[in-house]
Amino acid sequence: MSDPAVAPGSPKSLPLILARELASNLATPMFLLDAEGILVYFNDAAARLLGKQFADLGEIPSGEFGDALQMTFPDGQPLPLNESPAGIAFFERRPAHKKLVATSYDGVRRQYEATAYPLFGTEGEMHGVISVFWQDLPGEP
């Protein structure tokens, strides 16, 4: 996922706007990537797990986001960005689900389950990726 080709502050597509509105009104942790692979939003529920508010982080390339999270598989093997659910959704244009381990910005390491899927518009164009994730707690169904 490359550096932003679209300048920060350029108008967001309607599907992305609606996805952000949905995310901002849910207690389910969610983050959004745009069509360039830029992390453009995560909601307050996600911020609690990530240890940082989106307003304090701002829009960043998802590669940078992925590096900060230091993602691994549950067995501890490194999880490359393009094998993460969001990475699969972005590069392979298909939904994906995985368990993974990540380090939050405040240094806490947690196991998560995450589902990501690409957002396609009515003309077949890609608008971005939406990813829902939750902490995988022992004993939880």
Added chain:
Amino acid sequence: MAAPGPDTVKYGGNTSCVEVRLASGHSLILDAGTGIRPLGVLMQDDLPSEVHILLTHLHLDHLQGLGFFRPLFVPGLDIHIWGPTSPVQHLSERIAMYLSPPLFPLRLEDVPSHLTFHDATEEVVTIGSATIRAAKVTHQGPTLGYRIEENGRVLVYIPDHEPALGTDLSSIPESWVSGHGIASGAEVLMHDAQYRDDEYDAHIGWGHSGVDAAIQFAQKADVDNLVLFHHDPYHTDRELEVLLGAARAKWLGMEDRINLAFEGMTITLEGTSPVHVEQAH
């Protein structure tokens, strides 16, 4: 729906239709609500060689006048119909759901004029002396706003819009506001202002704006003139004027540049002259 009657004589009761006459002589018709019927009558004696109808969406109040648009029955007249895209059905098929038996006595393919259907994508299109840019906006179902630019003058038409849905317009960055991309810097913005603020709470998610949101949107887009559009069919002329007062009170210093749309209203953006927005009497 249309709301003719003694309580709507001043501002009118037809549903959405706006004609834009370009310097090149082309006619753009924004939406085909019931207002397109009297427009068609007016156009009879001075028909352009081609007509472009730009539909924002296919809700009946924006489409139901099309079958009564007299130029539709002028043999061979080129009529171009633009509308939102669909991945499953061509625009002509979606319009034909209404303009065909049993809902209408004629089939679309039987009209004598020459109809061409176009998907209004978000790419810039040139028609005559104007460039037109469509953008998807927040409303129920696929819905567009249109930005029309000619010789540096800009008119933006977003008649059905709920930019405040699920968000706080006062704090959200502009790039995240539905419709901002096409409305930014408009000389004239015609925008949804269907509800009083006390009415909006009972209509969240219906796809229309309260006055507060309409003003906030216009402020965020830094427009020069705001025309309050898409009057609620239950609002009388008097109630519309109360709504206008409320709108003007929210944007001090702009009072004379916030007006209610009314039937027969003329807005002139010509040459280098200041915009002239007619007011109802």
